[in-house]
Amino acid sequence: MSEFRYNSIRAKKARLGKVLNNSGVRFSLWLLFFLGIGGFGYLIFLEKNPVGWLCTIVSMISVAVLLWSKSDLFRVPIGKGGDINDLLSANVMNALGRNPNPLQFAEKVYKTRSGKFLAVRFGITQDFVQSVAYGIPEDMGPIFDKACEMRAQIDAEVVSGGLIVAAIIATHPEHERLLNEKRLELNDLVDGVNWYNHLYGLLKSSGEKRRDGGIARDFSFGYTPTLSRYSVNISESRKHRIRTKVHMASHREIVEKMIEAFSKGGRQNIALVGAEGTGRETIVEAFAEELMDADAKVPSSLKYRQVVSLDASALIASAGERGELEGLVTLVFNEAYLAKNIILCLKNAELFFKEEVGAVNISNILMPFIDSGRLRIILTMNEQSYLEISAKNSSLANKLNRVLVEPADEKQTMSIMQDEILTLEAKYNVTYQYLALKEANRLSARYINDIEMPGKALNLLESAANYATGGLVTAETISVAIEKTRGVKLSSGTEDDDREKLLNLESLIHDRMVDQEFAVKTVSDAMRRSAAGVRNQKKPIGTFLFLGPTGVGKTELSKSLAEVYFNGEDNLIRLDMNEFVTETDVKRLIEEGKDNETSLTAQVMTHPFSVILLDEIEKAHPAVLTTLLQLLDEGVLRDAKNHEVSFKDAIVIATSNAGADKIRQYLDEGKDLLQVKEELTNELIDSGEFRPEFLNRFDEICIFTPLGKPELVRIVELNMKSINKTLEPRKIKVELGEGVAEELAERGYDPKMGARPLKRTMQKTVENIIAKKVLEGEAESGAVITITLDMLQEV
């Protein structure tokens, strides 16, 4: 087991380094150095005193100590053995006493940068680590062993304070539970230490001088005054920034491919084809930096060439007439060609090949340059634009070197975000927590569909900066940001609320509707299974087919679910499927939001936490049902623009009257509901009403039974509750006299229409009576109106 040696040479050096790092001590050493030199000159040459030689000794020793401290003492290099004493960072060795223990260490590590990093980014505060330290033995040995193991896992140079903190937590027998309370895992902490080391390295390298060719770099290249006016020089703009890091191996390959393509003869162009957000611009920036780097291995024919991005809107704005614009573009291209060091970049290249507002068609001017290979050109565009350009101008498409830019995966996005937040934090003066990054990754992948990763996660992070509280961007801030900027309504209930609701789902639903015990229980059980994690996470929360006659509560149960589960009836997306009876209606179902905001995909994109009610599903065209199969099966649907829309946070309910008569018949025959369900399902398949693969996609098929008069009486009572709630602000109360509820149930009863006529009956009677009383001034604040049978007869 590892043991810390307080008197090891590394520990001694670290302690000496700490003393010498004091600004007062350093100032004194520099002072001694200069006084020594001055004293030497003065005493030897002016005073003719040999003591001056001793002054040189003072100077030499002080400068030697200064050099030693900077190179060897501040960051004591690791030793040759693999022992903890060879691997501990100088900061940690300074924080450890003669007989270190976790509690003492937890107190001291929070004075270091890595401790503060963990506290701010992860919420792993000093109090938290100290409370963990109370629960473990005082021996640091197992902690050091664990820290060494973690160091090897992330290939870190030293065992830093952050790693020791992670190791202290990992040593606690209940560390998983403790971290779960902070929504973290142990791997997150290890990743955090890696992140800290990476950021530290980046900040250090940002101060390093870059060699970029020097003052005579551009002597052999021409001036480009016109081009400069209508473009942005990417190479120059990256000059003083932190070096662009290419995180993805595929992107690195593209940069190499670009260098190879431009350094050979033949086609001097690259078309970077990829969706917005995939990092096309980052690739161009990395390529531009590579060419400007004197130390990079780049062929001399490409070295110090500058990547210049042409600004389409500036060109259009400055040219008055059509011919003028063409003349200007030709001039710009010629200038770029004659300068001999320009690589022209046409970002969003579709803007240069269209005849519409805000665009300019330069294909006729560009083609000779592309044909002859006289000018190096980079075009960036999405797949759709590439296909459009290919369709319009196949000869142009044939001459382009097309390179596909793939979106980043979850892990790559995370490491890109970890780099990029440096810029965002400086720009918005905020600090991002680690969980904010994870949440941005998760939520953007699920709810942002118009751009790709990592762009959408970065956009979300940037917009979240405006909603930071106290300068801190947390996971909650990210949720707020996506709700406010994207209109996505996320669930608002807490986990405790949700658990309570699920356990009492049946009674909560029955507060709104009566009877249908079988259907309510079936749905409630399915919802509980889903919440307990038993369900398939790649499907909607629940998918149900409600079968039964009209007016028996199918829609009411759907509304109740929206109310109970998603905190409001507003979270119900209702589609009458009798409006989707032709094959062409599939298009309406999946139209993009900007074309039709009432399409199913558009509504779910903005309200993912909803009950989706597909009313009268049996009337939908088979093509529509086929489209819905994917939704039920995989929890996703692709809209007209091929954006993936997630239904994984929705409850999907299809209702149908099909087989309503059969339900009555089976019940009259005395069959129980399970038998009814089985026989009815077979019946519907045999009659061709539904295909078996469609019915099999639902989690549950719920049978709704016809309502009898006693149930209608209970519905009257429920409706009265609702009327009284409406009148509550006026302090008026309505009661039903003896036999009134039964009379209303009798009047509103229709075996074919269920409870539906009852609502109209109550409007005509009870509501009319109340309205009259209020208008006649008979019902003032505090009044109790009792509706009697006589009153009913009068209406």
Place this chain on the structure above:
Amino acid sequence: MLMLVVSFIQWWYGRGFREYLERFVDRLKDAIDFFSIRLLIRNLFAPFRQIAAEERGNLPLNLRFRAWVDLLVSRLVGATVRFALLIAGTIALLFRAITGIILAIAWPLMPLLIVGAVILYMRGVVF
């Protein structure tokens, strides 16, 4: 204390000296890059800033001649500017190289310099 002194000596003649030499080479490279020495040598007679009419095969003879003269002037201007900068760069580079070499020689001799200073003090040498 003795351990630290030994450690200092190990560093002085080991990593410390190696790092000094690396820094010295880096600073020479910086100077070469700053004055674009390699580019100046490689392109000494290249046209300056491409300020010259482009030569094309199908131009009349008089225009081709003018273009050739243009190019010649541009090359001469380029060579003059580059040569002047090359001289300035070489001087700066030499200065940096000489001081660096002197310090590189002095580095391993420092303990001897201290001993030398003590001897000079004891002998009472003054100027």
